[in-house]
Amino acid sequence: MKQGERWLLPDGVDEFLPPHAVPLEQLRRDILDLLMRWGYELVIPPLIEFLESLQSENGEDLNLQTFKITDQVTGRLMGIRADITPQVARIDAHRLPTDLPQRLCYLGPVLHTKPDKFAGSRNPLQLGAELSGHSGIESDAEIISVMADVLKLAGLAGLTIELGHMGVFKALADTAGLDPDAADKLLDALVRKTEYEVAETLDQNNVDGTIRQRILGLLSLNGGVEVVNLAKKVLAGAPPLVGEAIESLDGLVGLLADRIPGINLHVDLAELRGYRYHTGVIFAAYVPGEGRAIAWGGRYDNIGSRFGRRRAATGFSTDLKTLITARRYVPESRPKIFAPAG
Numbered sequence: 001m002k003q004g005e006r007w008l009l010p011d012g013v014d015e016f017l018p019p020h021a022v023p024l025e026q027l028r029r030d031i032l033d034l035l036m037r038w039g040y041e042l043v044i045p046p047l048i049e050f051l052e053s054l055q056s057e058n059g060e061d062l063n064l065q066t067f068k069i070t071d072q073v074t075g076r077l078m079g080i081r082a083d084i085t086p087q088v089a090r091i092d093a094h095r096l097p098t099d100l101p102q103r104l105c106y107l108g109p110v111l112h113t114k115p116d117k118f119a120g121s122r123n124p125l126q127l128g129a130e131l132s133g134h135s136g137i138e139s140d141a142e143i144i145s146v147m148a149d150v151l152k153l154a155g156l157a158g159l160t161i162e163l164g165h166m167g168v169f170k171a172l173a174d175t176a177g178l179d180p181d182a183a184d185k186l187l188d189a190l191v192r193k194t195e196y197e198v199a200e201t202l203d204q205n206n207v208d209g210t211i212r213q214r215i216l217g218l219l220s221l222n223g224g225v226e227v228v229n230l231a232k233k234v235l236a237g238a239p240p241l242v243g244e245a246i247e248s249l250d251g252l253v254g255l256l257a258d259r260i261p262g263i264n265l266h267v268d269l270a271e272l273r274g275y276r277y278h279t280g281v282i283f284a285a286y287v288p289g290e291g292r293a294i295a296w297g298g299r300y301d302n303i304g305s306r307f308g309r310r311r312a313a314t315g316f317s318t319d320l321k322t323l324i325t326a327r328r329y330v331p332e333s334r335p336k337i338f339a340p341a342g
Contacts, residue, residue: 013123020324031150032107043091045108048069048081049079049087050077053307062082065112081110082113085130085277088106092304093311101131101132101139103132105129106129107126107128107320109124110123121319121322126318127320127323128318131313132311133312137251141252141255143297143315143316147285148161150318151285151295158287160265160266160285162283162284162285163281164272164282169190170183172214173187173215174239176212176215182201198216202215221267221270222267222268222271223266231246245280253267278300280314281299282296282298282299287326296318300313
């Protein structure tokens, strides 16, 4: 690096300066107050841990986003967290163990090896809430309701919540006999909505007949809440786990309609973005003017097994800096006072 460029930040690494930093801090305080009113207790995990504590089962995508360093004390490999959710699962399993449902919230910096979108930040301020110890759709509905309240507090209007279910894909992939690498390739193709790549992956793995048509059918199962009933018809006769997943989506739609009156719900069974540790209902929030989700989450019932204590869990997260940007906040100009020295 040239001497005149030493002040430059790495690509994708940003910072907040006056006058924008103060509104961000105020929003942080207001959101944490809101989460605690909902009954979520604040935890502050460390930025760095031993690598195995920061990862999850089926979490290769999370592994690729994690910076690794060597601990100079123990010689063990450590990671700078890319996601706080596994840390909360560790805390629930060992630091705050209980057989009862537990509500925890957090807010802190994370670091990504690559931005998750074009020109995106590699150092988000991740904010989220996790509800552990309850496997029913009632906890999914609560988490989504909390997320909606957070976005409303942030001044965002016109909210659309998109619902999907990782269980549908996983049950179909298992029935097709796909190995983990083939399943990941198929999942990526479905997320990108590239029918040609989906068909090609199925061909490469000799998936044909009814199961092939059901997997290809996921690409067309998107739209309003009526898609849930359509999915029951299109996927009739599929493995029982598929039917159970569709029924849970149907019940969740009803709960959300009651809890968040007027909410715009969208269902997409091929919208499977998120970390691979998700196991059930997944969701994302969109607002007009933003080309990507501004908050997201889902159920991850298996993540605690890595820490020796498997617990049902669901949660959401967002980037606090994204919320400030999305609401197009224009900070108030404050007069400055100049005083003579001495």
